[in-house]
Amino acid sequence: MTLELYVAYVAATLIVLAVPGPTIMLVVSYALSQGRKSAAASVMGVGLGDATAAIVSLMGLGAVLATSATAFAVLKWIGAAYLVWLGIKMWRSRPAALGPHEVDDVPAKKIFWHAYVVTALNPKGIVFFMAFLPHFIAPQAAVPPQLVLLGSTFVVLGILNAAIYALAAAAIGTKLRSPSLMRLVNRIGGGFLISAAAMTATIQRSSS
Numbered sequence: 001m002t003l004e005l006y007v008a009y010v011a012a013t014l015i016v017l018a019v020p021g022p023t024i025m026l027v028v029s030y031a032l033s034q035g036r037k038s039a040a041a042s043v044m045g046v047g048l049g050d051a052t053a054a055i056v057s058l059m060g061l062g063a064v065l066a067t068s069a070t071a072f073a074v075l076k077w078i079g080a081a082y083l084v085w086l087g088i089k090m091w092r093s094r095p096a097a098l099g100p101h102e103v104d105d106v107p108a109k110k111i112f113w114h115a116y117v118v119t120a121l122n123p124k125g126i127v128f129f130m131a132f133l134p135h136f137i138a139p140q141a142a143v144p145p146q147l148v149l150l151g152s153t154f155v156v157l158g159i160l161n162a163a164i165y166a167l168a169a170a171a172i173g174t175k176l177r178s179p180s181l182m183r184l185v186n187r188i189g190g191g192f193l194i195s196a197a198a199m200t201a202t203i204q205r206s207s208s
Contacts, residue, residue: 001138001146006153009136013154016132017161023049023119025195027162030111031169032188039166041108042115047159049119054151057129078121084194091190129154 023046030038133150137143 001136001141001149005136005138006149009150010153010157012132012136013157014161017158022122023115024162024165026115026118027166028169029188029190030106030115031166032172034106034111034170036167036170037108038106038111039163039170041111042166043159043162045112045115046119046162047155049116049122050155050158051151052116052120053122053126054129054155057126058147058151080198087190087194089190091187091194 027039027042027046030042129151133147136150137146
């Protein structure tokens with residue numbers, strides 16, 4: 001693989017990642033309500049979820065999802081239902097009065113697994129790897145090492161992208177302290193997640 005081809009892949013990946021999807025909406029929702037302490041857990045969950053999607057894709061499931069409407073639909077609706085459940089739960093939460101340094105805590109472990117499940121269960125993410133990576137493979141070189149490099153690069157860039165969104169949202173969330181404002185934040189976050197579910201549900205079985 002030439003340096004020019006790899007740089008082109010990095011640029012294309014950054015453009016794709018910059019567009020917020022269900023995963024970023026989840027990260028932003030937690031960062032708004034939980035602050036910077038949620039960033040590490042959610043970003044790690046995103047990273048592991050991306051890695052899972054990449055590995056599963058490279059093992060061939062991406063090809064199955066690209067050709068099987070049933071398999072694609074099952075993952076799509078499981079992911080959408082999970083996001084709706086998270087969104088409703090966040091919307092209905094009732095924050096107590098907050099002091100200067102108090103936050104209605106959600107365990108980091110729970111944030112991590114929520115981010116992981118939403119990322120790993122996004123069927124378009126799995127199909128994406130199968131459709132996107134081959135465009136940047138140098139045919140004259142061994143393919144497996146290139147797939148490992150491209151997949152690993154995507155995971156690293158995905159982690160950095162999620163971290164930027166999380167820290168930016170947390171910077172806003174730390175300025176909101178009253179129960180009424182926190183309730184509004186929770187409802188905005190819940191709305192983000194339900195919107196993400198709608199996005200997931202309308203994903204078409206396409207590699208484009």
